[in-house]
Amino acid sequence: MRRAEGRQTWGIYVHIPYCVKKCAYCDFVSAPSAQRGAEMEDYAAALTAEILREVPPLRARWGAAAPIYVGGGTPTALPAPLLTGLLETLRTAAGMPEECTIEANPGTVDAAYLGALRAAGANRLSLGVQSFDDALLYGIGRIHTAAEAAQAFHAARAAGFENISIDLMYGLPGQTLDHLRSSVAAAVALAPEHLSVYGLTVEEGTPFAAMQAAGRLDLPTEDAAEEMYDLLVAELPARGYARYEIANFARRGFESRHNRGYWHMTPYLGLGAAAHGYVDGARWANEADIPAYIRNVRAGTCIRTPEDGARTREREMEEYAFLALRTAEGIDAADFHRRWGRDLEEVYGAVIAHYAALGLLRRTAAGAALTEAGMKLGNEVFAAFLLEA
Numbered sequence: 001m002r003r004a005e006g007r008q009t010w011g012i013y014v015h016i017p018y019c020v021k022k023c024a025y026c027d028f029v030s031a032p033s034a035q036r037g038a039e040m041e042d043y044a045a046a047l048t049a050e051i052l053r054e055v056p057p058l059r060a061r062w063g064a065a066a067p068i069y070v071g072g073g074t075p076t077a078l079p080a081p082l083l084t085g086l087l088e089t090l091r092t093a094a095g096m097p098e099e100c101t102i103e104a105n106p107g108t109v110d111a112a113y114l115g116a117l118r119a120a121g122a123n124r125l126s127l128g129v130q131s132f133d134d135a136l137l138y139g140i141g142r143i144h145t146a147a148e149a150a151q152a153f154h155a156a157r158a159a160g161f162e163n164i165s166i167d168l169m170y171g172l173p174g175q176t177l178d179h180l181r182s183s184v185a186a187a188v189a190l191a192p193e194h195l196s197v198y199g200l201t202v203e204e205g206t207p208f209a210a211m212q213a214a215g216r217l218d219l220p221t222e223d224a225a226e227e228m229y230d231l232l233v234a235e236l237p238a239r240g241y242a243r244y245e246i247a248n249f250a251r252r253g254f255e256s257r258h259n260r261g262y263w264h265m266t267p268y269l270g271l272g273a274a275a276h277g278y279v280d281g282a283r284w285a286n287e288a289d290i291p292a293y294i295r296n297v298r299a300g301t302c303i304r305t306p307e308d309g310a311r312t313r314e315r316e317m318e319e320y321a322f323l324a325l326r327t328a329e330g331i332d333a334a335d336f337h338r339r340w341g342r343d344l345e346e347v348y349g350a351v352i353a354h355y356a357a358l359g360l361l362r363r364t365a366a367g368a369a370l371t372e373a374g375m376k377l378g379n380e381v382f383a384a385f386l387l388e389a
C-alpha cells in the first residue's frame with residue numbers, strides 16, 4: 001500500500017452524460033435522458049463503483065479532495081435520488097469539500113430538486129442560462145425560457161445556495177449588441193456571485209455546422225462579435241465582477257476553486273464516461289461510450305485512454321504557461337521555478353519581451369500576465385509559448 005505523502009491540493013470532476021435535449025451548438029458527450037431511464041440507473045451504479053475504486057487511494061495519499069465539480073451533459077437530467085446518491089458517495093469517499101459545484105439546466109430543476117441537492121452537500125450551482133432572450137434561446141435549442149431561468153435562480157437561492165454562477169453566450173445567431181446588453185442587465189439584476197461568458201463556436205457534427213454549410217446560420221459578423229466581447233469585458237467589471245480569467249468573472253472571494261485548480265495544473269480525478277483526468281503528470285480520457293463505460297466498470301477492466309501519448313517536460317511546461325496566462329494574475333515566476341526547476345526569464349524571457357513591446361503581455365511583480373488586449377488575442381500569444389515548434 002502506498003504511504004501517505006502529505007497534503008496536496010487535488011480535485012474531482014464527475015461527468016453526467018445526459019441531457020433532456022441536445023442544444024444545436026453542442027458537441028459535448030451526452031445522450032437524451034428521456035430514452036435512457038434504465039441506463040441512467042446502471043450509469044449511476046457504475047459511477048458509484050468508479051468513485052469507490054478511484055477516490056480512496058488518492059485521499060490516502062493527499063488528504064480530502066477540494067473541490068468537487070459535477071458537470072455534463074446536464075447532471076440535473078438525472079432523477080434527483082440518483083444525483084443526491086452520487087453526491088453522498090462522493091462526500092463519503094472524498095471528504096466534505098469546501099466547494100461542491102453542480103451544473104444545472106434551468107429547465108430541469110424545481111425547488112424540491114434544488115433543496116435535495118443542497119441537503120446532499122452541493123454548495124455551488126452553475127446555471128446554464130446562455131441568454132435572457134426567449135427567441136435566441138429557442139434558436140439555439142435550449143429547453144427553457146428566460147423566465148424559467150430566473151425562476152430556477154430564485155429557487156436555488158431559496159434552497160440555500162449562496163454561491164451561484166450564470167453562463168452567458170455571445171455571438172449567437174440573430175443576436176445583437178442590444179440583446180446581449182439586456183441579457184447582461186438581467187443576469188446582473190439577479191446578483192449571482194459568478195458569471196462565465198462564452199463566444200459561440202460552430203463545432204463539427206452539430207446541427208449548427210450543418211446549417212452553416214447550407215448557408216442558413218445567421219451569425220453576427222466578426223466585428224459585431226468583437227463588440228459583444230468588448231461589452232462583456234467592460235460591463236461586468238463595472239458591475240462588480242472582476243475578470244479573473246479570460247472567460248470568468250466573479251465577486252471577490254467567489255472565484256471558482258475548480259477552475260483555478262485546472263489553470264494551475266493541480267491534479268484532478270476525472271470520473272464517469274468521457275471524463276478527463278490529470279494525476280501524476282499524466283492526462284487521460286475515460287471511455288466515452290456510455291454502455292461500454294458501464295460494462296467495463298462492471299467487469300473491472302481499464303476505462304482510461306492516455307492523452308497525447310508521451311508527454312515531455314517541455315509539453316507540460318508549455319501547458320502550464322498557457323493555462324496560467326489565461327488567469328488575471330498570469331505566470332508566477334517563483335511557482336514556475338518550483339515546478340520546473342527552470343527560470344521563467346531563461347525559458348520565456350525573449351517571448352515575454354516581444355509581446356510586452358506589442359502591448360499584449362505585461363510584466364508583473366510575480367512574473368508576466370496578458371494585458372486586456374492580450375486576452376482578446378490569447379491564442380496568438382499562447383502559440384508563441386510553444387517550445388518544440
Ligand code: SF4
Nearest residue numbers: 019022023026072073
Ligand atoms: S444542455 Fe449543455 S451539455 Fe446538454 S446539449 Fe445543451 S449545451 Fe450541451
